[in-house]
Amino acid sequence: MKQRKITLSENEIPEKWYNIVADMPNKPLPPLHPGTKEPIGPDALAPLFPMELIKQEVTPEKWVDIPDEVRHIYSMWRPTPLYRAYGLEKVLDTPAKIYYKYEGVSPSGSHKPNTAVPQAYYNKQEGIKRITTETGAGQWGSALAFACNHFDIECEVYMVRLSYDHKPYRKIMMNTWGAKVFPSPSNATEAGRKILAEDPNTTGSLGIAISEAIERAATNDDTKYALGSVLNHVKLHQTIIGQEAVLQMEKAGDMPDIVIAPFGGGSNFAGLAFPFLRMNLESGEHKIRCIASEPTSCPKLTRGVFRYDFGDTVGMTPLLPMYTLGHNFVPAPIHAGGLRYHGAGVIVSQLLRDKLIEAVAHDNVEVFEAGVTFARAEGIIPAPEATHGIATAIAEANKCKQEGVSRTILFNMCGHGNFDMKAYEDYFAGNIVRHELSTAEIEASLAKLDTPLIE
Amino acid sequence: MKQRKITLSENEIPEKWYNIVADMPNKPLPPLHPGTKEPIGPDALAPLFPMELIKQEVTPEKWVDIPDEVRHIYSMWRPTPLYRAYGLEKVLDTPAKIYYKYEGVSPSGSHKPNTAVPQAYYNKQEGIKRITTETGAGQWGSALAFACNHFDIECEVYMVRLSYDHKPYRKIMMNTWGAKVFPSPSNATEAGRKILAEDPNTTGSLGIAISEAIERAATNDDTKYALGSVLNHVKLHQTIIGQEAVLQMEKAGDMPDIVIAPFGGGSNFAGLAFPFLRMNLESGEHKIRCIASEPTSCPKLTRGVFRYDFGDTVGMTPLLPMYTLGHNFVPAPIHAGGLRYHGAGVIVSQLLRDKLIEAVAHDNVEVFEAGVTFARAEGIIPAPEATHGIATAIAEANKCKQEGVSRTILFNMCGHGNFDMKAYEDYFAGNIVRHELSTAEIEASLAKLDTPLIE
Numbered sequence: 001m002k003q004r005k006i007t008l009s010e011n012e013i014p015e016k017w018y019n020i021v022a023d024m025p026n027k028p029l030p031p032l033h034p035g036t037k038e039p040i041g042p043d044a045l046a047p048l049f050p051m052e053l054i055k056q057e058v059t060p061e062k063w064v065d066i067p068d069e070v071r072h073i074y075s076m077w078r079p080t081p082l083y084r085a086y087g088l089e090k091v092l093d094t095p096a097k098i099y100y101k102y103e104g105v106s107p108s109g110s111h112k113p114n115t116a117v118p119q120a121y122y123n124k125q126e127g128i129k130r131i132t133t134e135t136g137a138g139q140w141g142s143a144l145a146f147a148c149n150h151f152d153i154e155c156e157v158y159m160v161r162l163s164y165d166h167k168p169y170r171k172i173m174m175n176t177w178g179a180k181v182f183p184s185p186s187n188a189t190e191a192g193r194k195i196l197a198e199d200p201n202t203t204g205s206l207g208i209a210i211s212e213a214i215e216r217a218a219t220n221d222d223t224k225y226a227l228g229s230v231l232n233h234v235k236l237h238q239t240i241i242g243q244e245a246v247l248q249m250e251k252a253g254d255m256p257d258i259v260i261a262p263f264g265g266g267s268n269f270a271g272l273a274f275p276f277l278r279m280n281l282e283s284g285e286h287k288i289r290c291i292a293s294e295p296t297s298c299p300k301l302t303r304g305v306f307r308y309d310f311g312d313t314v315g316m317t318p319l320l321p322m323y324t325l326g327h328n329f330v331p332a333p334i335h336a337g338g339l340r341y342h343g344a345g346v347i348v349s350q351l352l353r354d355k356l357i358e359a360v361a362h363d364n365v366e367v368f369e370a371g372v373t374f375a376r377a378e379g380i381i382p383a384p385e386a387t388h389g390i391a392t393a394i395a396e397a398n399k400c401k402q403e404g405v406s407r408t409i410l411f412n413m414c415g416h417g418n419f420d421m422k423a424y425e426d427y428f429a430g431n432i433v434r435h436e437l438s439t440a441e442i443e444a445s446l447a448k449l450d451t452p453l454i455e
Numbered sequence: 456m457k458q459r460k461i462t463l464s465e466n467e468i469p470e471k472w473y474n475i476v477a478d479m480p481n482k483p484l485p486p487l488h489p490g491t492k493e494p495i496g497p498d499a500l501a502p503l504f505p506m507e508l509i510k511q512e513v514t515p516e517k518w519v520d521i522p523d524e525v526r527h528i529y530s531m532w533r534p535t536p537l538y539r540a541y542g543l544e545k546v547l548d549t550p551a552k553i554y555y556k557y558e559g560v561s562p563s564g565s566h567k568p569n570t571a572v573p574q575a576y577y578n579k580q581e582g583i584k585r586i587t588t589e590t591g592a593g594q595w596g597s598a599l600a601f602a603c604n605h606f607d608i609e610c611e612v613y614m615v616r617l618s619y620d621h622k623p624y625r626k627i628m629m630n631t632w633g634a635k636v637f638p639s640p641s642n643a644t645e646a647g648r649k650i651l652a653e654d655p656n657t658t659g660s661l662g663i664a665i666s667e668a669i670e671r672a673a674t675n676d677d678t679k680y681a682l683g684s685v686l687n688h689v690k691l692h693q694t695i696i697g698q699e700a701v702l703q704m705e706k707a708g709d710m711p712d713i714v715i716a717p718f719g720g721g722s723n724f725a726g727l728a729f730p731f732l733r734m735n736l737e738s739g740e741h742k743i744r745c746i747a748s749e750p751t752s753c754p755k756l757t758r759g760v761f762r763y764d765f766g767d768t769v770g771m772t773p774l775l776p777m778y779t780l781g782h783n784f785v786p787a788p789i790h791a792g793g794l795r796y797h798g799a800g801v802i803v804s805q806l807l808r809d810k811l812i813e814a815v816a817h818d819n820v821e822v823f824e825a826g827v828t829f830a831r832a833e834g835i836i837p838a839p840e841a842t843h844g845i846a847t848a849i850a851e852a853n854k855c856k857q858e859g860v861s862r863t864i865l866f867n868m869c870g871h872g873n874f875d876m877k878a879y880e881d882y883f884a885g886n887i888v889r890h891e892l893s894t895a896e897i898e899a900s901l902a903k904l905d906t907p908l909i910e
Contacts, residue, residue, distance in 0.1 A: 001523060003465055004530040010458055068456060075459040076834050105560060107834035109873070149831055169876035176830050176879050375631050376604055379531050379562035418564070418873035421624035424631050 004086060006248040008079035013071050018239040020274045020347060021232070022062035023281040026354055028232075028346045029454065031318035032308060037452055040318055047218050048225040050126040053119065056233040064236060070118050073150060077106045077113075078240065082248035083413075087377035089397070096400035097254065098393060100413040101245045101272060102380070108173070110383065110415030111271060112143030112228055115237035119226045120147035129222040130154040134184065134209030137163055137337035138170025139383075139415065140228030145179035155179035158186065158212040161204035163337070169419055184209040191215050206340075207313025214316065229265030229338075230311060230345045238271025245410065246275050254408055256288055258396055261412035262388040263292035263301060263359065264338045266345030272412040277356065292348065292359045293392040295339050295367070297435035298331040300324055301352060301359035303442055308452040309343055319451055322349040326445040332435040334364050335423035336384035362391040363434050368427040370394050371417070383415035384423050459541060461703040463534035468526050473694040475729045475802060476687070477517035478736040481809055483687075483801045484909065486773035487763060492907055495773055502673050503680040505581040508574065511688040519691060521573070528572050528605060532561045533695065537703035538868075542832035544852070551855035552709065553848060555868040556700045556727060557835070563628070565838065565870030566726055567598030567683055570692035574681045575602035584677040585609040589639065589664030592618055592792035593625025594838075594870065595683030600634035610634035613641065613667040616659035618792070624874055639664040646670050661795075662768025669771065684720030684793075685766060685800045693726025700865065701730050711743060711865035713851055717843040718747035718756060718814065719793045721800030727867040732811065747803065747814045748847040750794050750822070752890035753786040755779055756807060756814035758897055763907040764798055774906055777804040781900040787890040789819050790878035791839035817846040818889050823882040825849050826872070838870035839878050 021027060030039035042054045049057070056064055066074075085098040092098075103111035123131055131148055134157070135141030141157040148155035157179050164171060164183035171181045184204045185192035189212040195202060202208075217225035227234060242259075249255050259276045261269040273290040280286050294301055300323045309324040311317035324343040331340040344352070351357045362370075371387035373394065374380070382390060389411040400407050417424065426432050476482060485494035497509045504512070511519055521529075540553040547553075558566035578586055586603055589612070590596030596612040603610035612634050619626060619638035626636045639659045640647035644667040650657060657663075672680035682689060697714075704710050714731045716724040728745040735741050749756055755778045764779040766772035779798040786795040799807070806812045817825075826842035828849065829835070837845060844866040855862050872879065881887050 001465065001527050001530070004527070005465060007462060007464065009462065010456065010460060072456050072459070075456070107836075146834055150834070168880070172876040172880045172883070173836065175883055176827060176836055176876075178831060372631060376633060379601055379605070381562075381628065381631055416873075418871075421627040421631075425623065425627045428627070428630055 004084055006082040006252050008244060008247060010075045013074055013078050014240055014243040016063040016065055017236045018243060018275050019059060019062055019064055019236055022060060023278060026350060028350045029321040031320050034319055050122045050224055052122040053233050056236055057231060070121050073117050079244045080105050082245055085378055088374060091377045092397050094397040094401045095406040096397040097408045098397055099410045101241060102413045104416035107146050108142040110139050111238060111241060111268060112140050113146055114240050115234045116143040116147035118237050120151045120153055123224050124151040124153055128224050131224055131226050132156045132213040132216040133226045134158045134206060134213045136160050136206050137167060139338055142170055142173045144226055145174040145177040149177040157181045158184040158209040160184055160206055160209050184212050186212060189215045210312045211314050229267040232347060234267045235270035235345060235347060238267045239274050241271035242275030245272060256410035257407040258409045259288055259290045260293055260389050260392045262385045262414060263294040265341050266348040268412060268414050270348060290357045291392055293388040294361050295334055295336060296361040296363045297334050298340055299361045300344050302361045305446055306353055307454050320346050321454055322346055326449050328448055329445040338385040360392055362388055365432055365434055367391045368432050381417040382413060383417045384420055386414045459539055461537040461707050463699060463702060465530045468529055468533050469695055469698040471518040471520055472691045473698060473730050474514060474517055474519055474691055477515060478733060481805060483805045484776040486775050489774055505577045505679055507577040508688050511691055512686060525573050525576050534699045535560050537700055540833055543829060546832045547852050549852040549856045550861040551852040552863045553852055554865045556696060557868045559871035562601050563597040565594050566696060566723060567595050568601055569695050570689045571598040571602035573692050575606045575608055578679050579606040579608055583679050586679055586681050587611045587668040587671040588681045589613045589661060589668045591615050591661050592622060594793055597625055597628045599681055600629040600632040604632040612636045613639040613664040615639055615661055615664050639667050644670045665767045666769050684722040687802060689722045690725035690800060690802060693722045694729050696726035697730030700727060709863055712862040713864045714743055714745045715748055715844050715847045716867035717840045717869060718749040720796050721803040723867060723869050725803060745812045746847055748843040749816050750789055750791060751816040751818045752789050753795055754816045755799050757816045760901055761804060761808050762909050775801050776909060777801055781904050783903055784900045793840040815847055817843055820887055820889055822846045823887050836872040837868060838872045839875055841869045
């Protein structure tokens with residue numbers, strides 16, 4: 001019988017996270033103060049994050065120890081399986097060998113708990129009683145709810161009202177793990193009350209929800225804030241994915257030519273790709289192509305500019321050197337809510353600028369076609385975010401067929417679609433539409449920026 | 456680090472299913488013709504099932520080979536993990552050691568694909584083009600849709616209209632795997648049209664859906680019918696669960712004193728328990744207690760009678776010797792739809808009658824309490840059916856604490872609750888109510904029976 005899953009035992013869960021900054025030829029530029037535009041140090045983050053996470057955010061060390069307790073919680077679902085996609089290869093009739101790392105086996109169904117757990121752990125270590133966060137469709141909020149429940153930390157999630165009203169199941173999942181979920185804007189914060197006073201019927205936005213969560217953390221000593229992507233320490237935690245995958249590919253007696261992952265803020269991509277990129281960086285040879293896969297409706301990597309910009313919509317965060325569409329950019333309401341972010345994390349942005357990684361964009365209809373093909377061939381229904389990586393993998397496998405060459409392709413199947421069946425219903429009903437942005441639209445968004453240019 | 460998951464490699468997937476009939480001291484009584492009341496042979500089933508499954512239904516052989524192709528499909532999610540429930544043990548503060556076998560990692564999220572896959576396989580082998588079935592909440596229908604898609608067999612699912620309208624996500628899951636889903640009663644069958652003509656607004660029932668699915672199979676040569684529980688061959692296929700669990704308990708250096716599983720028609724329970732019961736039967740010692748866990752609202756094992764009864768509501772199937780509440784019994788509309796069945800499979804009924812297994816019943820509120828305790832302690836939100844096994848495990852662990860003894864408890868965590876969040880919402884809102892049946896209610900249902908008595 002041909003082996004389909006490459007599994008690892010619990011004692012093979014990596015003992016350290018990998019910090020790619022140590023191996024980067026050009027280090028990321030420093031964040032700037034939003035007011036003074038001067039470089040800021042780690043202290044500026046102290047009101048929002050526990051000190052251990054701030055240290056990880058700026059550490060130059062190549063390896064960071066994973067606490068035993070975190071590894072033991074990881075063992076609830078890790079190591080995750082690496083699959084050889086025999087079904088997909090057959091349907092595509094491709095000479096390519098296709099593998100995927102499956103992160104949907106986690107409690108909340110995606111890769112997000114990989115960072116939610118250590119974030120909750122370090123907060124607990126520093127005596128924090130409450131963690132706040134924002135969530136759109138709910139993937140990040142439910143991962144943090146799960147992690148906080150484990151450490152008996154109160155979890156407050158500000159959920160964009162549109163999602164709160166229309167996608168109640170993620171909210172109930174968070175409640176089941178004991179989290180408090182507020183429709184945002186809420187009456188629990190100054191920011192929320194102000195917006196509600198102006199427009200009581202607003203459906204909210206991720207930008208507003210971030211403002212509410214940050215306000216709660218900034219104004220309460222026992223409360224901190226947590227973010228599910230973009231930041232360096234989040235990417236660091238996610239490298240557990242790629243480190244396992246390296247081991248698993250070695251066990252399969254194979255190594256990818258191409259590594260692919262969906263791209264929202266960058267932690268999904270970083271998680272799988274960085275441990276493979278490490279091989280390129282250490283050897284000085286560009287052997288493995290790493291491709292970030294984004295939606296055409298939010299194409300910061302393929303059509304954005306590299307400059308300083310805010311991480312949030314309101315302009316409260318430090319200025320970060322990133323590929324961006326402009327912090328006021330409002331992406332189309334695609335089902336892949338996790339990819340609807342205007343900018344790219346700092347490390348990934350620098351890597352792209354240095355041409356050490358690649359990026360592609362896929363249309364909304366194309367990714368659902370890919371998702372259904374995958375569900376029928378491999379039996380797992382992917383989350384809308386995950387379909388982007390699948391679409392890139394299919395495109396590369398089709399290239400192999402056209403060129404008559406075999407390459408080994410690995411992608412991050414970052415989550416299941418059990419909470420996204422409405423998206424598939426819309427697809428089957430023909431209600432998923434193409435979202436191509438015109439150059440004028442992108443230029444109009446970028447023209448509004450007055451943040452510092454780079455070079 | 457304490458080991459949490461006991462995993463097996465793909466080459467440890469069992470090569471044979473275990474047929475407990477070979478080891479039973481008293482063999483099951485024969486099924487009777489619904490009209491003549493005479494024993495019937497396997498041929499009577501030929502219009503509905505492929506011959507290989509009929510052979511398995513009546514085989515006296517102890518072991519049945521699992522085809523390589525079926526094992527390869529199993530490898531998409533099998534072997535499933537066996538967990539040591541450290542989190543639950545801690546919350547309960549019990550000296551008991553608690554383990555659970557987790558079947559929620561399958562594509563459709565429960566143990567159902569274990570039998571859906573071989574059923575589709577044998578139908579394919581015999582050239583069948585279409586399989587029909589009924590489904591309530593959708594667990595069985597989605598498992599069969601997944602399996603049929605794999606073999607390129609058309610799948611027609613008759614879904615009780617109430618569920619079709621109120622639980623659309625399982626329906627979309629089936630569509631994603633290419634199945635046709637009809638709200639039942641439908642216009643696709645004589646039975647459906649007749650009922651619709653009488654009451655166009657009926658919400659349907661499982662009994663009606665079975666009639667529709669059977670009619671389609673009986674009246675089309677290229678079409679067969681599939682059932683997700685109750686029958687012997689279904690139980691046979693599910694023994695893959697318990698066989699893996701025996702291996703895993705051995706690897707853990709432990710062996711259960713008590714084995715527990717939820718009980719609907721019996722395949723969930725049979726799947727985990729039979730390979731452990733085998734040890735009792737072969738040794739002649741009653742070392743391992745096997746407990747079936749049912750809802751108090753549908754208590755055929757704990758409060759029903761052992762006599763011949765129909766498998767369906769309408770009275771079309773052969774008469775089976777079973778514990779039953781009467782085929783006209785209508786269980787309360789609890790969320791654990793998979794446990795709302797009036798009778799128990801033939802083999803399990805005989806085992807209970809011979810006191811080789813035990814049964815307990817839990818109230819609806821108690822099981823949701825258990826489900827939330829489990830979700831918070833172990834990080835996996837269980838399906839409402841699965842919460843019944845959890846409730847029994849918690850009760851036994853609490854007994855250990857009261858008695859100051861340590862026992863090893865194993866239960867079947869047969870599925871996740873990702874498609875059942877509405878049930879948890881109802882629970883948190885206080886809308887889950889107790890369902891105690893009075894003796895008069897049960898007697899009234901049984902009084903309607905005119906089926907043959909036993910002894």
